[in-house]
Amino acid sequence: MFVNSMSTRVRYAETDQMGVVYYGNYPQFFEIGRVEALRSIGLSYKEMEARGIMLPVLKLEVKYIAPATYDDLIEIRTEIRELPSTRITFHHEIRNDAGKLLTIGMVQLVFVSIESKRPVAAPDYFMELMQPYFEEKEPS
Amino acid sequence: MFVNSMSTRVRYAETDQMGVVYYGNYPQFFEIGRVEALRSIGLSYKEMEARGIMLPVLKLEVKYIAPATYDDLIEIRTEIRELPSTRITFHHEIRNDAGKLLTIGMVQLVFVSIESKRPVAAPDYFMELMQPYFEEKEPS
Amino acid sequence: MFVNSMSTRVRYAETDQMGVVYYGNYPQFFEIGRVEALRSIGLSYKEMEARGIMLPVLKLEVKYIAPATYDDLIEIRTEIRELPSTRITFHHEIRNDAGKLLTIGMVQLVFVSIESKRPVAAPDYFMELMQPYFEEKEPS
Amino acid sequence: MFVNSMSTRVRYAETDQMGVVYYGNYPQFFEIGRVEALRSIGLSYKEMEARGIMLPVLKLEVKYIAPATYDDLIEIRTEIRELPSTRITFHHEIRNDAGKLLTIGMVQLVFVSIESKRPVAAPDYFMELMQPYFEEKEPS
Numbered sequence: 001m002f003v004n005s006m007s008t009r010v011r012y013a014e015t016d017q018m019g020v021v022y023y024g025n026y027p028q029f030f031e032i033g034r035v036e037a038l039r040s041i042g043l044s045y046k047e048m049e050a051r052g053i054m055l056p057v058l059k060l061e062v063k064y065i066a067p068a069t070y071d072d073l074i075e076i077r078t079e080i081r082e083l084p085s086t087r088i089t090f091h092h093e094i095r096n097d098a099g100k101l102l103t104i105g106m107v108q109l110v111f112v113s114i115e116s117k118r119p120v121a122a123p124d125y126f127m128e129l130m131q132p133y134f135e136e137k138e139p140s
Numbered sequence: 141m142f143v144n145s146m147s148t149r150v151r152y153a154e155t156d157q158m159g160v161v162y163y164g165n166y167p168q169f170f171e172i173g174r175v176e177a178l179r180s181i182g183l184s185y186k187e188m189e190a191r192g193i194m195l196p197v198l199k200l201e202v203k204y205i206a207p208a209t210y211d212d213l214i215e216i217r218t219e220i221r222e223l224p225s226t227r228i229t230f231h232h233e234i235r236n237d238a239g240k241l242l243t244i245g246m247v248q249l250v251f252v253s254i255e256s257k258r259p260v261a262a263p264d265y266f267m268e269l270m271q272p273y274f275e276e277k278e279p280s
Numbered sequence: 281m282f283v284n285s286m287s288t289r290v291r292y293a294e295t296d297q298m299g300v301v302y303y304g305n306y307p308q309f310f311e312i313g314r315v316e317a318l319r320s321i322g323l324s325y326k327e328m329e330a331r332g333i334m335l336p337v338l339k340l341e342v343k344y345i346a347p348a349t350y351d352d353l354i355e356i357r358t359e360i361r362e363l364p365s366t367r368i369t370f371h372h373e374i375r376n377d378a379g380k381l382l383t384i385g386m387v388q389l390v391f392v393s394i395e396s397k398r399p400v401a402a403p404d405y406f407m408e409l410m411q412p413y414f415e416e417k418e419p420s
Numbered sequence: 421m422f423v424n425s426m427s428t429r430v431r432y433a434e435t436d437q438m439g440v441v442y443y444g445n446y447p448q449f450f451e452i453g454r455v456e457a458l459r460s461i462g463l464s465y466k467e468m469e470a471r472g473i474m475l476p477v478l479k480l481e482v483k484y485i486a487p488a489t490y491d492d493l494i495e496i497r498t499e500i501r502e503l504p505s506t507r508i509t510f511h512h513e514i515r516n517d518a519g520k521l522l523t524i525g526m527v528q529l530v531f532v533s534i535e536s537k538r539p540v541a542a543p544d545y546f547m548e549l550m551q552p553y554f555e556e557k558e559p560s
């Protein structure tokens with residue numbers, strides 16, 4: 001399993017008149033979570049696009065447990081629980097500075113060739129960086 | 141069952157560099173779909189807040205089938221399939237002008253008293269407007 | 281001079297915790313104002329991009345007089361006061377349903393070739409549609 | 421004069437189909453610039469609101485010189501050039517990682533009492549923190 005955590009501060013723009021973060025802004029938090037998760041092992045999503053692969057989203061699920069509020073320094077935890085193939089699934093948890101769980105999310109994306117617009121297998125340079133996190137432990 | 145449809149045009153701001161609508165903008169489309177659905181039977185969400193009830197979101201699910209693109213006049217179809225109680229669930233389908241299904245969404249919200257911040261039953265004026273759509277047909 | 285007006289309804293997503301529309305959302309309102317203004321004379325900005333010309337923004341000015349609030353049906357008035365050349369300037373006024381002036385805006389854009397990334401003159405098909413609005417009245 | 425700099429990374433959500441940051445997203449960058457500028461001297465905008473003062477925007481001006489692109493680590497420089505009174509003006513410059521100037525902005529805000537909704541003088545705790553940056557140098 002692959003795990004990464006990063007923090008970001010809630011912007012005023014992200015609140016709504018309920019006084020909390022608008023429900024539609026969490027997908028952006030998941031986006032920056034997964035981009036930073038990949039960057040942490042040397043993968044740049046930007047470069048991946050430059051090399052011809054994009055990652056459109058297939059599925060999104062969010063559970064809203066408690067609201068994030070303005071100026072909160074939220075922690076976005078990102079997990080990849082299964083070795084990606086043509087698809088990759090990110091699991092997210094967002095917590096506030098007090099450690100309170102606010103949101104649980106799941107985003108499934110698909111590797112697509114920018115040229116052909118068709119699904120493709122995750123590129124080799126991607127899989128090589130991922131594999132160490134999914135290696136079976138040898139029985140002793 | 142209650143059904144409503146409305147249309148809105150995709151803004152340039154809503155696209156991303158993939159050349160399609162950013163995945164995180166669909167919750168906004170669902171929001172305007174459900175607000176207009178309620179307005180169509182004389183329910184103003186704005187007034188409901190003014191009268192002390194708000195509707196925070198508990199759960200969101202989105203399936204992305206095909207992308208909406210800039211300037212598309214998209215149709216947002218909104219269904220309420222079960223009589224609301226403390227919670228209300230909206231089911232959405234988004235289609236482009238060609239009738240192609242782009243996105244399927246589900247949003248579950250909870251009636252909350254603005255004063256007490258606690259879940260409450262849907263207010264009577266809400267239920268009265270909803271009930272006709274959920275009446276059992278008498279067996280003949 | 282060319283003038284157009286269109287209306288749009290303020291989304292919940294566009295409010296912030298001050299209970300009014302976030303100041304950074306008005307550029308989106310200006311965008312939809314200018315796109316609909318052009319559409320009203322048969323010009324599709326989408327097609328213009330498809331034909332190789334894009335219109336990045338050079339300058340933006342906004343005066344905030346009174347706030348728009350959630351669910352307001354705002355009117356976006358768009359004026360082109362001078363015949364475009366390489367640049368085009370839109371002047372905007374936003375009013376609420378009561379006719380109250382909320383915001384004054386100015387957006388200057390430049391015609392750019394998507395291929396060369398360089399400024400170009402406004403395309404002929406654009407100028408032909410614009411010219412009637414800027415013809416000198418003959419002295420009688 | 422008061423000066424502060426902070427950095428933030430451009431999100432995918434902030435791009436549009438031109439392949440660059442949407443022009444309407446810069447006000448959000450200015451917002452986080454000014455909030456972090458104030459935080460750097462111990463002023464929390466969040467607390468200021470909690471203590472009864474809000475800062476709605478009166479005026480915004482942006483010059484777009486070159487576009488920010490996806491994943492750029494942009495620097496937001498924030499200056500307060502004059503001692504605030506009822507109003508406060510922030511001047512911003514945004515640069516990319518290569519030091520290239522992308523955007524120049526100016527945002528003028530007004531101190532408003534949340535209770536009375538009327539303009540007020542900047543609160544004392546605000547002025548005390550600001551004053552050292554605007555003290556006249558004694559002639560020697």
